[in-house]
Amino acid sequence: DAGVIQSPRHEVTEMGQEVTLRCKPISGHDYLFWYRQTMMRGLELLIYFNNNVPIDDSGMPEDRFSAKMPNASFSTLKIQPSEPRDSAVYFCASLEGAPLISGANVLTFGAGSRLTVL
Amino acid sequence: GNSVTQMEGPVTLSEEAFLTINCTYTATGYPSLFWYVQYPGEGLQLLLKATKADDKGSNKGFEATYRKETTSFHLEKGSVQVSDSAVYFCAVQGGAGSYQLTFGKGTKLSVIP
Numbered sequence A: 001d002a003g004v005i006q007s008p009r010h011e012v013t014e015m016g017q018e019v020t021l022r023c024k025p026i027s028g029h030d031y032l033f034w035y036r037q038t039m040m041r042g043l044e045l046l047i048y049f050n051n052n053v054p055i056d057d058s059g060m061p062e063d064r065f066s067a068k069m070p071n072a073s074f075s076t077l078k079i080q081p082s083e084p085r086d087s088a089v090y091f092c093a094s095l096e097g098a099p100l101i102s103g104a105n106v107l108t109f110g111a112g113s114r115l116t117v118l
Numbered sequence B: 001g002n003s004v005t006q007m008e009g010p011v012t013l014s015e016e017a018f019l020t021i022n023c024t025y026t027a028t029g030y031p032s033l034f035w036y037v038q039y040p041g042e043g044l045q046l047l048l049k050a051t052k053a054d055d056k057g058s059n060k061g062f063e064a065t066y067r068k069e070t071t072s073f074h075l076e077k078g079s080v081q082v083s084d085s086a087v088y089f090c091a092v093q094g095g096a097g098s099y100q101l102t103f104g105k106g107t108k109l110s111v112i113p
Helices: none
Strands: A003-005 A010-013 A021-026 A032-040 A041-049 A053-056 A065-070 A074-079 A088-095 A113-117 B003-006 B011-014 B020-021 B023-026 B030-036 B044-050 B056-059 B062-065 B075-077 B085-091 B101-103 B108-110
Touching: A003 A065, A003 A088, A010 A021, A021 A088, A021 A113, A032 A074, A041 A065, A041 B101, A053 A065, A074 A088, B003 B085, B003 B101, B011 B020, B020 B108, B023 B085, B030 B062, B044 B062
Parallel strands: A010 A113, B011 B108
Antiparallel strands: A003 A021, A021 A074, A032 A041, A032 A088, A041 A053, A065 A074, A088 A113, B003 B023, B020 B075, B030 B044, B030 B085, B044 B056, B056 B062, B062 B075, B085 B101, B085 B108
């Protein structure tokens, strides 16, 4: 398996522009997570999906952020308009859900998308 | 909600030194515990995990024991190598039927020859 695939790996844009980050989860995984990593705040959960349905978006910082999962193999995180404080590394992760009595369910992370907003 | 407190870094050690990175957590129910490692420019990789009290997770010479009485999951390695230089994250999952991870702030380890 190719693992979780994210694109682009690096994005540099100007304030006010729209940014779209993409993620392809591992085939067969029914949960998908978007995290943001910054020096100040560490790793923060933004949103997660189960079977393509958003379950918890309480971590999405504001209305400028939106995420979609139109099918089991693709998700996007969009920022419109972007601001310099959105500069961060954005990680996508996927997991195969199963009853917790079977043991830990492991999140597998992509390599991340490093966003710089000037 | 869940939370993780992890010792602040950075930590600098000489090769073959003993490593301990402290981690304590708060969570309801019966959470699973993880250590992830992040090498420069890369994503997070699972290092080890434990799913119940007194479980010991181990991988690549690293170990951590799930201590429910002290709500701790300290990471240890008896003899570090230069290639262990990375950022280490402690994380807690679930405890209420949920799968998302809550991470500590991370500890940067540098191992010098």
